[in-house]
């Protein structure tokens with residue numbers, strides 16, 4: 335029998351094989367000249383299986399600072415998970431995840447998070463779906479703003495150089511108030527956000543940047559979008575895809591959305607990775623014009639439950655025992671949580687659980703998207719009605735968690 339592939343840390347020398355396995359598994363051709371992951375890799379957090387010297391699996395992690403309700407915490411951002419088609423279903427992913435989650439724990443990160451290529455994969459490793467992600471499509475025939483919408487602020491198109499100056503400062507302020515968002519490091523801005531390789535545009539134009547100016551010389555919102563001509567008759571027509579749209583005032587939200595929806599010759603606008611409760615639904619006179627496709631977004635895996643639960647804020651009081659089952663044997667146990675808007679204490683206990691759930695489902699409510707009573711209705715978890723209701727209220731948060739970026 336062939337020897338089992340060996341799992342070890344990746345280094346400079348093995349990076350090429352790592353990248354090739356990753357791109358092959360995801361269906362791309364590796365091009366070292368256009369490798370935007372290389373400047374971001376944290377080698378001490380990257381692992382691979384080697385089969386007689388050939389890389390046949392990969393997993394990496396970003397050391398993220400992620401916003402949770404009322405706080406910003408270190409988080410292990412699980413990424414680049416790929417097992418070669420020749421080596422699937424032999425337990426390689428399970429071995430990678432076990433190593434990765436132990437590493438997250440040893441670093442003192444109280445949780446990990448990821449985007450899943452397929453939503454069947456990560457529940458077994460304790461990740462729960464913690465945010466929703468929506469694609470919103472609006473046909474552009476004469477949308478009108480609601481009579482309650484504020485006067486839209488004027489919008490200015492800027493070039494990428496000015497965007498590099500102004501956008502990161504705004505984003506850094508915005509993301510600290512939005513659970514599910516994370517800090518972009520300088521290499522992240524350079525190699526992910528501002529990198530605009532023609533080969534990655536799928537026929538769309540270069541990125542366009544539009545901003546609403548602030549009085550202090552900064553901005554109070556921006557949008558990043560592209561357009562692409564649509565085949566049809568001989569008249570020019572195009573569709574628009576919006577990759578980012580953030581604003582810090584009602585007038586700036588209205589200004590940016592109104593600007594995007596009022597592009598002559600654009601027949602359809604699709605905004606990707608939006609919150610399912612996007613401001614556009616409150617701004618439009620006819621909200622049904624905005625068609626919504628919602629899927630799971632970010633998945634969260636709690637590692638140090640007392641630390642994670644004490645670090646976040648709560649909307650109302652909850653006092654009870656949460657019994658957590660963890661099939662991986664990492665974080666399970668019973669935890670007494672005393673939480674209120676003033677703060678929280680959480681400790682291990684041998685008391686009976688008022689709420690009994692899997693680690694996956696605790697992860698799914700952690701960022702502020704409540705759902706315990708909903709999950710209890712279909713038997714995913716159990717608990718007395720009073721505790722479930724109190725926990726749903728306490729764990730809920732406004733704004734709802736949203737992660738506008740796949741990593």
Ligand SMILES: CC(C)(COP(=O)(O)OP(=O)(O)OC[C@H]1O[C@@H](n2cnc3c(N)ncnc32)[C@H](O)[C@@H]1OP(=O)(O)O)[C@@H](O)C(=O)NCCC(=O)NCCS
Pocket residue numbers: 359360414415416417418421422423424425426427428429449450451452454455458
């Ligand atoms: C998804 C992927 C990483 C799984 O790797 P793997 O080494 O085959 O997984 P394992 O053998 O360790 O499987 C562990 C368990 O997960 C299950 N599983 C693995 N992939 C699955 C999938 N795509 N859908 C449903 N279940 C899956 C296995 O059946 C197994 O279940 P069991 O423990 O009950 O037997 C691999 O198929 C792959 O790389 N796919 C393409 C890239 C991708 O989707 N990566 C994920 C990026 S987020």
